Every structure is written in structure tokens, then in C-alpha cells.
Amino acid sequence: MSTKDWIEKDFYKVLGVSKDAKPEEIKKAYRKLARDNHPDQNPGNPAAEQRFKDVSEANDVLSHTEKRKEYDEARRLFGGGGFRFPGSNGGGRGQGGPSMEDLFRNAGGAAGDAGLGDLFGGLFGQNGQTRTRTSTTRGPRRGSDVEGEVTVDFTDSIQGVTVPMQMVSDAACDACHGTGAKAGTVPKVCPTCEGSGMQTSAAGGVFAVTEPCRDCRGRGMVVEDPCPICHGSGRARSTRTMQVRIPAGVTDGQRIRLKGKGGAGENGGAAGDLYVVVHVSQHAIFGRKADNLTLTAPVTFNEAALGAEIEVPTLDGGPVKLRVPQGTPNGRTFRVRGKGVTKRDGGKGDLLVTVEVVVPQSLNEQAREALTSYGEAVGAGNPRARLFARTT
Known part of the structure; x- marks a missing residue:
């Protein structure tokens, strides 16, 4: 993601959340938008694909506490045009002036890795002393984090599975290999700043201001013949499909790094x-x-009253036998050990089987007479009598 997006794009608006939105609100908004606009759900729809890229960029910043803090501070300082560089128009790129991307790039690396303290440390000297940048080459920059979503079957979530996943990320331009220069040409060291990317000028008062070089826009290198694919930025969007291993026992909504x-x-x-x-x-x-699997098993009235040995299915194999004791009430839960979810330590949870007594929907005359005789033989009385006794 280009760092100028921190200034020029309103990531809160992209996700449709307020600037004081809580992390869970941001997460919920991103998931919905990413799911609705995912390329797999919208084949051949370039508008949806672009929307998916935009919400991924916004989430990459707003879902990380430090990045969000720096983004909010940068927008507050520069987004309103309150700070201007010579030859620029507010926070954007002026004629011959440095862009916001160049400023952040030369103030300490990637915006996600350097704080605003580094930015101002490069602009203002300390105790009246000018602080200059002596490096003649751009340092390494960490790649951006990427977030995506996959949906797996229940069985695969318990046993683990490898799934293909399409990933959209920022990568070096294939045409210029990240140099920003047209194929067959190379960038040249900026003669104005001699490759430092910074210029020092008197600002009046007791200190001098060190700002990005106007000629190379803070890059330290000048591209005389820009790459026609990336227009000199050296970066491009990359879409690739990779195989992602989903571990056994993953839960719904779990975030895997x-x-x-x-x-x-x-x-x-x-x-x-x-x-x-x-x-x-x-x-x-x-x-x-x-770490346990659950299952509801229907049993007949006779099985619950007289006791029985029944078979119940398991997720990872054949059926297992379960002993239902005599007089088992409706809703009682039994435990089948070792037939549940694989745990982090390699062990396995249990299968929890809850019995549900099935009441016949219709009875023939013989069955009706048998139940009537049963009721008279048991003589259990009114089982609801205690309810009325407690209301007085």
C-alpha cells in the first residue's frame, strides 16, 4: 500500500465506520464488505475487485492499533492542509514538490514501521542543530500485511484441510523489478541532494528545516524514463493463488497468522x-x-424407561455403542471419550450425546390400552402436584 494513501484516502469512509469506531466494529464491517466483494463471489466484475482491494487496504491500517494511531495523527496534521512544503499543494504533490509518500518514505521507512516522532526528528534539528540524512540508499521496507477469508466444512475444521486462497497484495512491479524506471534504463543519483533525499533550508528563527528534496521528491534517485506500467512508483498490485493449511480444531471466526x-x-x-x-x-x-463435539440422539420411550444399548455415529469413524440406563430422563447427556476435537497438545476432546425421548405421534388401539394399563399399574399420581403446592 502506498503511504500517500494515509493522507489522501479516508479509510473510515471506505469501511463505512465512524472515526471512533471500536476494533470489533471495524472487524465486522471489513468481513461483510470483503465477503460481498471477494473476486470468487464476483467473477468478471472489476468494480467489485477494486472494492475488495480498497477495503483490504483500509483494514490493514485500521485493524492494527499502532498503524491506526499513526494514520489518525498523520491525517490530523497533514490532511487538512495545515502543513505545506515548498512547491506543493497542501498534502498532495505540487509542481516539482515532494509528495506525502516521499515524505514518509524518507522519514524512517514504511509508514507502518516508523512513528511520527521519526518524521519530525528528520524535519527539525535539536537544540538549534540541523539534523541531516547521510544515507545514499533507501533502506529495506517490510511488506504489508494481508488479510483474507476462507469458508471450510465442519468436518474439515475438525480434521484440518489445505485450501486454495486468492491473495491480493502490493509487490514490486514485474516490468521494472521495483526500480520505477523503464526496462533498459536505471534511475540516477539525484544531483541536488546527492542521493540523500533531503534538503536543508533556513526557515527563520533559531532552527533550520530539513525537507524532502524537491527534484527527486525525497527518493534520492531520479527516474528520467518512468516505467509505463507502474508510472515510476516501482510497485504494483499482485494477485496470486496459494495453498493455505487450516489446522485441525480451528473455530469459527478464528484468525490464523x-x-x-x-x-x-x-x-x-x-x-x-x-x-x-x-x-x-x-x-x-x-x-x-x-473441544467437545455434541450430538442429539433420539430414543424411544421403552429404551429410556427400560434401558437399552444404542449406537450413535461419530465424526471420524464408524458408530459407537452407548449404554442408556433404565429410567433415563429426557435431555440427559452422556460422554463418549476421545471422539471430539483434536486439542493443541495432540489430545482429543469427547463426544457429548444428549438423549431425546421420542413421543409417538399416534397410537393404535392395542398400544393405547397397553399404556392405559401401564398408568394404572404404576399409579404415579399427578407429577405436577408439587408445582401447585409451591404457589401457596
Whole structure:
């Protein structure tokens, strides 16, 4: 993501949230927009694809506390045009003047890695002393973090699965290999700043101001013949499909971090990370409670009253036998050990089976007489009598 987006784009507006939105609001808004505009859901729709890229950029900044803090501060300082550089128009790129992207790039690396203190440390000297930049080369920049979503079946979430995932990230331009110069040409060291990317000028008062070089816009290099693909930026959007391993036991909504699988770095910088939000589809009969699987098993009145040995299905194999004791009430839960979810330590949770007594919908004459005889033989009386006794 170009750092000038921190100034020129309103990420809050992109996600449709307020500037004081809580992290969970931002997360919820991003998930909905990313799901609605994902390229897999909108094949051949360039508008939806661009929208997906925009919300991914916005979430990359607003979902990280430090990045969001720096973004808010940068917007407050520069977004309103309250600070101007010679030859620029407010926060944008003026004729011959440095852009916001160039300012941040030369004030300490990627905006996500350097704080605003580094920015002002490069602009103003301390105790009347001018602070200059002596490096003649741009340092390494870490690649951006990328976040995506996948939906897996319930069974796959329990057992683990590898799924293909389309990833959109910022990478070096394939045409110029990140130099920003047209193929067959190379950037030249800026003669004005001699490759430092900064200029020092008197601002009046007791201090001098160090600002990005106007000729190279703070890059230290001059591109005389820009790359026609990236227009001299050296960066481009990259879309690729990669295989992502979803570990066994993942829960619905869990966020998995894959280190070094995000956007590519610049100048030898490390790649960013890939964050995958997993959504789990519901199962027809099984549910989940922590590391245990749940199942509701119907039993007949006779089985519950007289006791029985029944069979119940498991998720990872054949059926298992379960002993239902005599006089089992409706809603009682039994535990089948080791037939649940794989735990972090390699162990397994249990299968929790809740019995549900099935009441016949219709009875023939013989069954009706048998139940009537049963009631007379048991002589249980009125089981609701205690309810009335407690109301007096």
C-alpha cells in the first residue's frame, strides 16, 4: 500500500465506520464488505475487485492499533492542509514538490514501521542543530500485511484441510523489478541532494528545516524514463493463488497468522504476514462446545424407561455403542471419550450425546390400552402436584 494513501484516502469512509469506531466494529464491517466483494463471489466484475482491494487496504491500517494511531495523527496534521512544503499543494504533490509518500518514505521507512516522532526528528534539528540524512540508499521496507477469508466444512475444521486462497497484495512491479524506471534504463543519483533525499533550508528563527528534496521528491534517485506500467512508483498490485493449511480444531471466526506470506518487501525487506479469518459451515447433526463435539440422539420411550444399548455415529469413524440406563430422563447427556476435537497438545476432546425421548405421534388401539394399563399399574399420581403446592 502506498503511504500517500494515509493522507489522501479516508479509510473510515471506505469501511463505512465512524472515526471512533471500536476494533470489533471495524472487524465486522471489513468481513461483510470483503465477503460481498471477494473476486470468487464476483467473477468478471472489476468494480467489485477494486472494492475488495480498497477495503483490504483500509483494514490493514485500521485493524492494527499502532498503524491506526499513526494514520489518525498523520491525517490530523497533514490532511487538512495545515502543513505545506515548498512547491506543493497542501498534502498532495505540487509542481516539482515532494509528495506525502516521499515524505514518509524518507522519514524512517514504511509508514507502518516508523512513528511520527521519526518524521519530525528528520524535519527539525535539536537544540538549534540541523539534523541531516547521510544515507545514499533507501533502506529495506517490510511488506504489508494481508488479510483474507476462507469458508471450510465442519468436518474439515475438525480434521484440518489445505485450501486454495486468492491473495491480493502490493509487490514490486514485474516490468521494472521495483526500480520505477523503464526496462533498459536505471534511475540516477539525484544531483541536488546527492542521493540523500533531503534538503536543508533556513526557515527563520533559531532552527533550520530539513525537507524532502524537491527534484527527486525525497527518493534520492531520479527516474528520467518512468516505467509505463507502474508510472515510476516501482510497485504494483499482485494477485496470486496459494495453498493455505487450516489446522485441525480451528473455530469459527478464528484468525490464523501465516508469517512471511503477505506482501513482498522492498530493497531486501522482509515480507509481511498473511492473516486468514476462517468461517466454519454448520453440520447437519454435529455441533461443537469447546473441544467437545455434541450430538442429539433420539430414543424411544421403552429404551429410556427400560434401558437399552444404542449406537450413535461419530465424526471420524464408524458408530459407537452407548449404554442408556433404565429410567433415563429426557435431555440427559452422556460422554463418549476421545471422539471430539483434536486439542493443541495432540489430545482429543469427547463426544457429548444428549438423549431425546421420542413421543409417538399416534397410537393404535392395542398400544393405547397397553399404556392405559401401564398408568394404572404404576399409579404415579399427578407429577405436577408439587408445582401447585409451591404457589401457596
